[in-house]
Amino acid sequence: MLPTTPPSTIMCTPLHSAAPVAEVMVCDSRRVEDEIYPRSDAAAGCPANDRSMTSSLIVTVRGLSKSYGERVVVDSLDLDVRAGEIVGLIGANGAGKTTTVECIQGLRRPDAGVLRVLGCDPTRDAERLRPMLGSQLQDSALPDRLRVHEAVALFATERACDPADLLERFGLSARRNSAFAGLSGGERQRLFLVLALLNRPQLVILDELTQGLDPAARRGVWRAVARLREEGATVLLVTHELDEAEALCDRVIAMRDGHILDQGTPADLIDRNAGWATTRFSWDGPHNFRALPGVRDVVGEPGRLTVHGNRQSIAHVSAELARSGRVPPDLAVEMPNLEAALLHLLEGTDHREMVTI
Ligand code: ATP
Numbered sequence: 001m002l003p004t005t006p007p008s009t010i011m012c013t014p015l016h017s018a019a020p021v022a023e024v025m026v027c028d029s030r031r032v033e034d035e036i037y038p039r040s041d042a043a044a045g046c047p048a049n050d051r052s053m054t055s056s057l058i059v060t061v062r063g064l065s066k067s068y069g070e071r072v073v074v075d076s077l078d079l080d081v082r083a084g085e086i087v088g089l090i091g092a093n094g095a096g097k098t099t100t101v102e103c104i105q106g107l108r109r110p111d112a113g114v115l116r117v118l119g120c121d122p123t124r125d126a127e128r129l130r131p132m133l134g135s136q137l138q139d140s141a142l143p144d145r146l147r148v149h150e151a152v153a154l155f156a157t158e159r160a161c162d163p164a165d166l167l168e169r170f171g172l173s174a175r176r177n178s179a180f181a182g183l184s185g186g187e188r189q190r191l192f193l194v195l196a197l198l199n200r201p202q203l204v205i206l207d208e209l210t211q212g213l214d215p216a217a218r219r220g221v222w223r224a225v226a227r228l229r230e231e232g233a234t235v236l237l238v239t240h241e242l243d244e245a246e247a248l249c250d251r252v253i254a255m256r257d258g259h260i261l262d263q264g265t266p267a268d269l270i271d272r273n274a275g276w277a278t279t280r281f282s283w284d285g286p287h288n289f290r291a292l293p294g295v296r297d298v299v300g301e302p303g304r305l306t307v308h309g310n311r312q313s314i315a316h317v318s319a320e321l322a323r324s325g326r327v328p329p330d331l332a333v334e335m336p337n338l339e340a341a342l343l344h345l346l347e348g349t350d351h352r353e354m355v356t357i
Contacts, residue, residue, distance in 0.1 A: 056083035057116070058203055058234045059104055064113035066099050066258075074099050075258035077113070081203075086225065086235040088245040090338075091255035092346055097238045100255075101205050104236070105135055118202055131157065134201030136192040136209070144181035148172060148191060151180065152198065159199045166194045169224050171217065185212040193221065197228070204228060206237040210244060222247055242338040252338065254345050261345045266338050273344040274336035279307045279317045281328035292316040311335075 059081035066074040074096040081087045089097040102108040104115060106122035106129060115122050120129040142151055152163040167173045170190040175183065183191065189212055196204060209225070210218045225248050228235060239245050245252050246266045253263040262269055276296075283305040290298045294313030299306040307317050314333055321327045 057081070058083050058085075058118060059236065060114075060116040061100075061104065062114045064100065064103060064115065065111050066096070066103060066108065067111055073258050074103070074110075077258065077260060079253065079260070081234060081236055083234055084229070084232055085250045086229055086237065086248050088249035088252040089236070089238045089255060090240070090242060090245050090252050090342060091261070092257070094257075095255035096258040097255055098207055101207060101236060101238055105133055105205060106130070131159075131199065132202045134196040134199065134204045136189075136196040136204075136206045140192050142180045142191075144179060146180050147176070148178055148180075148183070149176040151191065151195065155195045155198055157199045161198065161200055163194070163198065166197060169220075169227075170194050171220055186214060186217050189213055190217065190221065193224070197224075202234065204233055204235045206235065206239075209237055209239055210241060218244075242342060246338045254342055256346055269341045269345075270336055270338060273341035275310055276308060276336055277311050277314050278334040279309075279314055279331070280334070281305060281321070281331040283326075283328065289317060289320060292320060 057080055059079065061077060061079040064074055064077040064079070065072065073094070077096075077100060079100070089100065091097060099108060103110045103113075104117055104122060106117075106126040109123050117129055118132050120126075120132075122129055146154070148167070149163070152167070156163065164173070167176055170193055172187065172190055172194065175187055178187075180188065180191070189210070193206070193209075196206065206225075210221050213221060222244065225235060225237075229248075235248075237245075237248070249266060251264060252266055252269060254261045254269065262272065264272070282303055283300075284303055287298075287305065289295055289305065289307050292309075292313060293316050294311075295307055295309040295316070296313075297308040299308070307313065309317070318331075321331065
């Protein structure tokens with residue numbers, strides 16, 4: 001199937017997405033618009049790029065709601081993305097992440113809310129916005145017989161960067177003459193990334209960035225995204241790969257059931273939602289670890305101890321071991337990660353349950 005968006009755009013039409021909507025978005029909240037753009041010209045027809053995007057906000061969403069039939073999948077959502085940030089949407093399946101980024105791109109029309117993306121209303125100004133966006137969406141497709149270099153030529157505009165360099169960056173140089181049908185899943189994914197970045201977009205939207213990629217290809221894509229950051233691009237990505245979010249994102253937004261549960265730097269989310277550490281080591285005989293500062297729990301098995309506590313407890317347990325002159329050779333520390341934080345947010349999972357899985 002040919003992409004339904006013109007080649008001058010950089011979107012590969014997702015199979016499951018509605019075509020970009022052309023109607024003017026009906027916003028139910030002038031109050032919110034005023035809040036974002038206090039100047040009264042905000043909705044008065046002046047060119048959107050002249051408006052007071054004085055802050056470095058690239059995306060501003062206020063009160064976004066979207067339902068499919070009776071079902072509300074995004075519920076009064078507020079979200080900001082600043083210039084040069086890599087922001088990750090993470091969370092449960094069906095949380096509304098893809099719907100949110102589709103609304104941000106003008107691929108879906110919100111039921112309510114005010115959205116500004118690069119100074120544009122994504123619905124009303126879809127045509128103007130599209131060349132400034134680079135999107136790699138879930139379930140994209142290209143015609144089976146289209147070769148890699150032909151796809152690049154088809155999508156390139158006058159702003160395109162050197163396609164050979166991009167193909168090289170994403171490990172596709174050797175496949176430039178291959179037809180789309182002959183590419184592996186990972187190669188297709190990388191080709192969509194190339195197309196998303198081809199025309200030097202100001203905002204890059206990546207949905208399930210590394211789904212289906214092998215570990216080496218995944219790392220390659222991470223490096224490419226990190227390079228985008230160095231080049232000053234702004235990236236909004238949707239991912240279930242929490243190590244990816246932790247490695248790449250300046251800020252993550254955790255969602256469930258159309259709501260934001262928490263947001264901040266990965267380190268902030270971990271601190272707030274998984275501020276614990278586990279220390280394990282071989283130990284026989286009496287001990288006093290339970291009395292150490294920060295220790296919450298000590299679980300003993302024959303010849304072995306597991307100490308749960310806050311992060312500072314690691315230092316106190318280690319100091320106690322050193323003082324005792326019996327530093328066990330198998331001393332191991334487990335630190336919480338973003339996955340632990342998200343599990344806690346989504347399910348209230350206790351850290352002791354997590355480390356015993
Ligand atoms: P996932 O992580 O599983 O990809 P998500 O957070 O991206 O999920 P969405 O794809 O936005 O969530 O979907 C939110 C909910 O809306 C899901 O329950 C999904 O089944 C439903 N949904 C999505 N698109 C449509 C549609 N076109 N028609 C009806 N329901 C839809």
